[in-house]
Amino acid sequence: MKDRSVRRAAVAAGLLVVLVVAALAVEPRLRALGVTGMVERFDAFRAVAALSFGVPGLFVVAQRPGCRVGWVMVLTGAAQGLGVALGAYGLLGINESGGLPGDDWAMWVSNWLWMPAYLVVPTVFLLLFPDGRLPSRRWRPAMAVAVVAIVANTLDWMLRPVPYENVPGMFPAGYAGVLAGLRGLPDVLDAPVAVCTAGAVVAAVASLTVRYRSSGEEVRRRLQWVLAAALLTVALAGVALAAPWGAVVIASAAVPLPVAVSVAIVAHRLWDLDLLLSRALAFGALSVALLGTYALVAFTLGGVLGPGVSAVLVALVVHPLYVRVLAAANRLVYGEREDPARALRRLGTRLSDAGSPGELLDRMAAEVGRVLRVHYVAVEESGVVVASSGRPGEVAESMPLLHRGERVGTLLLGERLRPKDRGLMGELAPHVAVAVHAHRLGADLERSHGRMLAARQEERDRLLYELHDGLGPGLAALALQTDRGRRLVDTDPEKAKKVMSELSQRIRATVEDVRTIVNDLRPPPLDDLGLAGALAELGRGFAGDLTVEVRVPPDLPALPPPVELAAYRIAAEALTNAVRHAMASRCTVTLSATDTLELRVRDDGVGVGAPARRGFGLTSMRRRSEELNGTFELLTGDGPGTHLLVRLPLAA
Numbered sequence: 001m002k003d004r005s006v007r008r009a010a011v012a013a014g015l016l017v018v019l020v021v022a023a024l025a026v027e028p029r030l031r032a033l034g035v036t037g038m039v040e041r042f043d044a045f046r047a048v049a050a051l052s053f054g055v056p057g058l059f060v061v062a063q064r065p066g067c068r069v070g071w072v073m074v075l076t077g078a079a080q081g082l083g084v085a086l087g088a089y090g091l092l093g094i095n096e097s098g099g100l101p102g103d104d105w106a107m108w109v110s111n112w113l114w115m116p117a118y119l120v121v122p123t124v125f126l127l128l129f130p131d132g133r134l135p136s137r138r139w140r141p142a143m144a145v146a147v148v149a150i151v152a153n154t155l156d157w158m159l160r161p162v163p164y165e166n167v168p169g170m171f172p173a174g175y176a177g178v179l180a181g182l183r184g185l186p187d188v189l190d191a192p193v194a195v196c197t198a199g200a201v202v203a204a205v206a207s208l209t210v211r212y213r214s215s216g217e218e219v220r221r222r223l224q225w226v227l228a229a230a231l232l233t234v235a236l237a238g239v240a241l242a243a244p245w246g247a248v249v250i251a252s253a254a255v256p257l258p259v260a261v262s263v264a265i266v267a268h269r270l271w272d273l274d275l276l277l278s279r280a281l282a283f284g285a286l287s288v289a290l291l292g293t294y295a296l297v298a299f300t301l302g303g304v305l306g307p308g309v310s311a312v313l314v315a316l317v318v319h320p321l322y323v324r325v326l327a328a329a330n331r332l333v334y335g336e337r338e339d340p341a342r343a344l345r346r347l348g349t350r351l352s353d354a355g356s357p358g359e360l361l362d363r364m365a366a367e368v369g370r371v372l373r374v375h376y377v378a379v380e381e382s383g384v385v386v387a388s389s390g391r392p393g394e395v396a397e398s399m400p401l402l403h404r405g406e407r408v409g410t411l412l413l414g415e416r417l418r419p420k421d422r423g424l425m426g427e428l429a430p431h432v433a434v435a436v437h438a439h440r441l442g443a444d445l446e447r448s449h450g451r452m453l454a455a456r457q458e459e460r461d462r463l464l465y466e467l468h469d470g471l472g473p474g475l476a477a478l479a480l481q482t483d484r485g486r487r488l489v490d491t492d493p494e495k496a497k498k499v500m501s502e503l504s505q506r507i508r509a510t511v512e513d514v515r516t517i518v519n520d521l522r523p524p525p526l527d528d529l530g531l532a533g534a535l536a537e538l539g540r541g542f543a544g545d546l547t548v549e550v551r552v553p554p555d556l557p558a559l560p561p562p563v564e565l566a567a568y569r570i571a572a573e574a575l576t577n578a579v580r581h582a583m584a585s586r587c588t589v590t591l592s593a594t595d596t597l598e599l600r601v602r603d604d605g606v607g608v609g610a611p612a613r614r615g616f617g618l619t620s621m622r623r624r625s626e627e628l629n630g631t632f633e634l635l636t637g638d639g640p641g642t643h644l645l646v647r648l649p650l651a652a
């Protein structure tokens with residue numbers, strides 16, 4: 001629906017340009033007939049205003065049909081464009097010997113149509129900007145005064161005779177027009193209408209000032225350009241009343257406000273529009289080019305070449321300029337969307353010096369926002385925004401981020417894109433996915449490092465407990481018993497022998513305690529037999545309670561010590577659970593290895609439905625797996641038998 005509206009807006013904008021170009025094409029012939037130039041008769045202002053207000057306004061209402069500010073711009077541009085075209089048609093018919101159908105009435109409509117379009121801008125437009133509503137109810141009288149001023153001034157011009165008394169050289173001698181004899185509104189109303197008009201303009205500018213002072217920083221930034229342009233427009237309009245080149249000044253007064261509105265929309269997304277306004281900006285620049293080229297051709301070659309050749313010459317000169325202006329406007333508004341290869345090259349250059357994965361992702365989001373020229377970009381991972389750039393807002397576009405076929409996140413944009421821009425977004429997405437994957441690996445590494453530090457501290461605390469509360473007191477007791485035996489050697493040899501015998505037994509017990517502590521750090525069978533042999537010996541230790549079958553491929557590669565220890569501890573815990581909780585009679589332990597060590601433990605017990613089996617044992621096995629960036633899966637649900645699958649990276 002929006003695309004259809006945009007196409008309609010483009011067609012309407014093209015028709016508006018055709019109207020203005022048609023009026024320009026007639027101008028050389030009018031000069032040949034001795035008619036006063038368009039600058040002197042204020043048609044230059046109307047042509048500029050038609051394009052600079054009408055084209056941006058059409059794109060605004062195409063995206064936001066309910067935007068009152070956009071409709072004011074459209075009506076202003078349409079009235080000015082129609083007025084300048086009707087004026088050119090009427091003047092041509094009135095001054096040609098044969099005349100044209102309806103030329104008198106066309107001239108009459110053109111004579112007054114500019115007035116409402118001219119006054120609505122410094123009054124109604126400013127009162128409604130930027131959200132299409134008055135600042136408050138207290139401004140309703142100001143709007144009423146503005147409407148009265150527009151209606152009164154329009155009626156005054158509608159009731160005047162067609163010939164401009166202050167612009168000679170427009171009509172043949174004796175031409176009276178369709179309303180000959182009328183003089184507009186009574187003279188007694190001139191002063192009240194002038195005061196009403198001035199008051200409406202002052203109130204409109206004041207409303208912008210009030211909005212500026214009462215708004216937040218973001219709205220203030222939006223209003224700065226427009227407020228400055230409004231003051232400049234009012235100043236130019238005032239200067240035009242006294243300046244010798246008043247018509248030229250009036251024509252220039254049509255430019256600041258629509259340019260400022262376009263900048264506000266482009267720079268701050270005032271109405272959250274699609275970025276089609278680059279065309280509008282290009283048309284605005286085109287209007288200036290048309291008038292400048294027209295002036296050059298009309299004043300130098302118009303009388304020689306005639307209107308048709310002059311119009312073709314204008315088109316030939318202006319079209320290449322329009323192409324360049326459109327390209328510049330696209331770069332301003334769309335960023336590097338129009339050059340995907342350049343965008344990707346800059347993306348790689350900007351990201352090459354990124355530091356941590358988090359910084360890489362932040363730079364990626366900022367670079368995507370700059371390339372696509374959107375005000376908000378976010379990267380979502382597991383439902384959480386892990387990086388963003390710009391001002392947060394409603395998400396209008398999203399794209400899944402895939403890395404090696406796995407979805408690692410989502411790229412979110414705060415604005416809609418054109419269909420071809422989604423293609424560029426698709427080219428950027430894999431690079432963002434790599435950054436997200438790197439961020440995920442970095443986060444996993446940090447978590448793993450944290451778990452390893454915690455496990456190391458836990459192991460140190462356990463050793464401290466064993467040494468301080470177990471081995472330490474035992475060694476102290478041995479020292480005391482040794483001293484006692486030494487004292488008894490001379491006085492009571494028999495009792496000394498008995499003490500030394502007890503001392504020998506206690507020393508052996510202490511040695512076993514030391515072995516137990518060492519074995520808890522790394523079981524000796526792992527060093528003596530390797531993982532396969534250690535698991536086989538572990539299984540034989542359950543003989544009588546559980547039949548254990550260990551399946552190990554003959555080409556099992558050498559494994560890193562941390563992986564061997566984790567696999568051994570997990571298998572030992574699983575076998576203990578099978579006997580203690582599952583009441584299993586058979587259990588199979590299977591090993592395989594590629595780039596990961598895969599450990600499977602299956603038993604024929606009662607399953608994992610019992611709460612006891614879901615307790616510390618499973619938690620311990622899962623923790624040991626995750627400490628090495630591995631995975632732990634319980635593949636069977638409630639019911640007979642248990643199947644555990646553990647994968648441990650060999651690069652851990």
